[in-house]
Amino acid sequence: GTMTVGELAKALHKDASEVIKKLLFLGVMATINQELDLDAIQLLASDYNVEVELKIPVEEDKFEQFEEHDEAEDLLGRPPVVTIMGHVDHGKTTLLDAIRKTNVTEGEAGGITQHIGAYQVEIHNKKITFLDTPGHAAFTSMRARGALVTDITIIVVAADDGVMPQTVEAINHAKAAKVPIIVAVNKVDKEGADPERIKQALTEYELVPEEWGGDTIFCNISAKQRIGLENLLDMILLVAEVQEFKANPNKRARGTVIEAELDKGKGPVARVLIQHGTLKVGDSFVAGVCFGRVRAMVNDRGKRLKEAGPSTPVEITGLTEVPQAGDPFIVFEDERKARSIAEKRAVTLRQSEMGANVRVTLDDLYKHIKEGEIKDLNVIIKGDVQGSVEALRGSLEKIEIEGVRVKILHQGVGAITESDVILASASNAIVIGFNVRPEPQAKNTAESEKVDIRLHSIIYKVIEEIEHAMKGMLDPVF
Numbered sequence: 029g030t031m032t033v034g035e036l037a038k039a040l041h042k043d044a045s046e047v048i049k050k051l052l053f054l055g056v057m058a059t060i061n062q063e064l065d066l067d068a069i070q071l072l073a074s075d076y077n078v079e080v081e082l083k084i085p086v087e088e089d090k091f092e093q094f095e096e097h098d099e100a101e102d103l104l105g106r107p108p109v110v111t112i113m114g115h116v117d118h119g120k121t122t123l124l125d126a127i128r129k130t131n132v133t134e135g136e137a138g139g140i141t142q143h144i145g146a147y148q149v150e151i152h153n154k155k156i157t158f159l160d161t162p163g164h165a166a167f168t169s170m171r172a173r174g175a176l177v178t179d180i181t182i183i184v185v186a187a188d189d190g191v192m193p194q195t196v197e198a199i200n201h202a203k204a205a206k207v208p209i210i211v212a213v214n215k216v217d218k219e220g221a222d223p224e225r226i227k228q229a230l231t232e233y234e235l236v237p238e239e240w241g242g243d244t245i246f247c248n249i250s251a252k253q254r255i256g257l258e259n260l261l262d263m264i265l266l267v268a269e270v271q272e273f274k275a276n277p278n279k280r281a282r283g284t285v286i287e288a289e290l291d292k293g294k295g296p297v298a299r300v301l302i303q304h305g306t307l308k309v310g311d312s313f314v315a316g317v318c319f320g321r322v323r324a325m326v327n328d329r330g331k332r333l334k335e336a337g338p339s340t341p342v343e344i345t346g347l348t349e350v351p352q353a354g355d356p357f358i359v360f361e362d363e364r365k366a367r368s369i370a371e372k373r374a375v376t377l378r379q380s381e382m383g384a385n386v387r388v389t390l391d392d393l394y395k396h397i398k399e400g401e402i403k404d405l406n407v408i409i410k411g412d413v414q415g416s417v418e419a420l421r422g423s424l425e426k427i428e429i430e431g432v433r434v435k436i437l438h439q440g441v442g443a444i445t446e447s448d449v450i451l452a453s454a455s456n457a458i459v460i461g462f463n464v465r466p467e468p469q470a471k472n473t474a475e476s477e478k479v480d481i482r483l484h485s486i487i488y489k490v491i492e493e494i495e496h497a498m499k500g501m502l503d504p505v506f
């Protein structure tokens with residue numbers, strides 16, 4: 029339900045009779061106990077010059093509440109889910125292919141591997157799940173949609189090239205998501221490869237190897253010559269052991285859609301990573317705003333499965349529509365319930381697209397600070413030269429107002445890219461451009477994701493603006 033005329037009048041501190049008159053004037057006939065639809069509320073609010081914030085009812089939005097509760101003893105170990113990130117041409121795709129091939133077990137040797145967005149390998153009787161989309165665009169755009177499917181990130185750095193802008197981006201994306209990092213120094217077979225130089229360079233980003241007193245694991249590999257791969261897999265298992273990734277396999281499944289498409293023969297297919305519980309053929313589920321019943325399920329080796337447990341990627345058919353990557357996936361006790369939840373979610377989604385805005389912008393920063401919702405102001409800096417980016421970072425990090433500080437999530441030289449905006453969106457950050465502008469695609473995404481981009485060319489102006497925003501003294505921009 030929304031609000032009655034009476035409730036709305038109260039919220040606006042107006043007489044109900046006045047609101048009814050105003051509504052009439054706007055072409056809406058209403059009585060005091062009448063529930064208004066969203067359009068009418070928005071119309072009225074804009075007439076009174078107030079912002080409407082849509083609170084999405086928990087019942088319709090949060091999937092977690094449908095999940096059965098786990099006792100500690102229900103939780104069992106599960107395979108880690110790994111994403112490979114790094115600069116272009118440093119060998120992400122080669123590494124993903126090489127790992128996939130290290131581990132085709134006997135019976136499946138002839139089997140054709142299927143691309144289902146992720147695959148599993150087995151080493152020393154332990155499984156590891158790899159997300160098959162290299163690069164951080166997929167990682168971060170999923171996170172922007174609230175889905176964190178990665179347990180461990182491998183950052184690939186080519187030993188003959190070094191730490192490059194996208195290496196740094198990948199590191200910052202992983203750090204922002206608080207995902208443990210393993211560094212794979214690749215192409216050690218090449219002439220001129222210098223792994224020690226990479227180690228040295230990465231200390232600047234707080235990735236310090238154990239032998240130098242840090243706790244980051246570095247592995248020297250050659251994805252192409254297949255050198256060091258087993259060691260890399262062992263290190264993944266080591267990190268997984270320390271982190272103790274667990275899930276309860278004995279309940280209805282919940283997971284995340286990693287890819288989806290309309291297949292000519294099969295109809296809508298979704299590739300899903302199961303994160304909790306076990307998915308079975310015949311289960312009724314909701315994926316985003318779509319619902320369905322698992323008709324068939326195959327794994328990355330093209331093998332038909334009857335059920336799939338935590339950390340297993342599967343391709344399923346039996347959907348009514350095509351969901352989106354990053355959509356949550358959850359099984360319900362029956363089809364009727366699944367259908368009704370999917371329909372409610374579709375309505376909520378439309379409503380939220382109409383106006384809900386929970387992004388931090390400088391304009392409403394003070395409000396969030398006052399209400400204790402924000403402890404750090406997350407910032408991404410892009411600038412024209414390294415010197416000014418560093419200077420800006422130094423100055424911003426000195427700001428502290430009423431316990432709130434500026435936290436730089438990412439910085440770089442060059443135009444504001446879509447990746448910057450997606451990171452900002454995923455981390456509720458603002459973007460500062462210093463003598464640079466957003467690329468057209470970045471601008472579009474910032475508009476749709478409601479990410480605040482501030483462009484400046486004088487350092488003290490940036491500082492002044494941030495300080496004013498933190499104190500609630502920002503001049504309104506019209």
Ligand code: GDP
Nearest residue numbers: 116117118119120121122214215218250251252
């Ligand atoms: P991506 O853009 O990070 O996915 O990089 P690719 O996997 O496409 O690799 C880029 C190029 O580097 C390709 O020509 C690969 O064959 C080559 N390459 C990848 N790994 C290695 C390696 O370990 N040694 C050598 N010599 N070349 C490699």
